[in-house]
Amino acid sequence: MGALPTAGAVVDELQSLASADELAKVRRRLDPAEPAIGVRMRSVFDVAKAATAMPLDEWERLVVEPTYEARMVAFSILDFQARKDVGSRVLCSTYLGHHDRITTWDMVDRAAPRVVGAALAAGPYDVLHELAGSVEPLRRRSAMTAPLWFTRHGSPADLAAGFDVATILCTDAEPSVHKAAGIFLAHAGQRDPAALSRFLEQHSAVMPAAGRRLATRKVTG
Template sequence: MASMALTTAKDVRARLEELASPEELAKVRKRLAPDEPAIGLRMKALFDTAKEAAGMPLGEVEALLDDPAYEPRLAAFCILDFKARKSLGSEELCEVYLRRHDRITTWDMVDRAAPRVVGGAVAGGPYDVLHELAKSSDPLRRRSAISAPLFFTQAGSTADLAEGFALAALLHDDPEPVVTNSVGIFLAYAGGRDRAELLRFLGEHGPSMPRPALRLAARKLPPAERQGVLAPSR
């Protein structure tokens, strides 16, 4: 029997609870804050549920964002991402993401939605919203600032990519690993578009980047260039 379409926040919450298990809850709890409620299910099951609910109204997505538990909110950001794949550049989806950013409590919520939902909307400029996020006192907002430009590495213009490098320069020595690791990830993919600019960037900023972020940034370079970037003198 085919499953019923998931069109409300209540439907999604019920499906997530059906898929939960004590074993998965124990795994999820290890990577969440002690006081963050969780349901406990495999990520693939969560993503499949979100995909099935991709057609739900935005008002119901926002109702999911109101849920105190981790998984319904992650599902909501996954749904925003699925919607953005069909409506790339949607200002409405970007507005929801930014307005409800306070419901983001983990880095994976950022990574699931920021590239297409925010990056897709600001591609071509203006980029003011990314700079506002980069200046935030909230590390997860700063992660959004550098995760959104991942979209530029795949589908952005030369100007978009340059803006991503500029944001990486602003955040390359951020005190929070949740930010600098994302800087490294952006740089690795940006180097696929412009390796010369990546090497220039790392020559200037590499010495002041945290080592984990630097390793992430250099991971797609040819071995000789990667070894040069990661030389002990840095």
């Protein structure tokens, strides 16, 4: 794979990797109206890694592409850039400013922890609460997925901020949101089992079953 400095080159590369079999697999997990090329996810990530140095102006051309794979590459590029520029407010602002281009939960999961969570470590956490209050489920998922960064790298205050967001979203009616809360809680509980126990004592009875199962899946004994 050669250098991929431009949005056009990325799209061309994705088109060269397309297959009817992969398109059928991708279509099963996308909205019927979501345009797709048909590229296996490992290849999508490889293309994104090769394009990590893409400048912002080209990235902005890529993120407005209609196809799922092109936009997944765009948000994966932010994730790879955030590994080199940990806590970048610019990358965080770029993600948030183009959130309307996120149409699937896996785009959120790919980028939100490193791109948003790392930038919000040590606070303030207002952005998380703004996202948590959105009418759009994928923005609420971002609010709950970004704090996964806190479960491994954050301070006790960061972790507490994540629990605060989980308090808001653990009973969310949207499965993609309450499941994200459960995932956060499971990882947070490995960091602070006592905090998870207190949380579950207060909220488990009203949590949707799927979120509760995810939250407790790492609990032993």
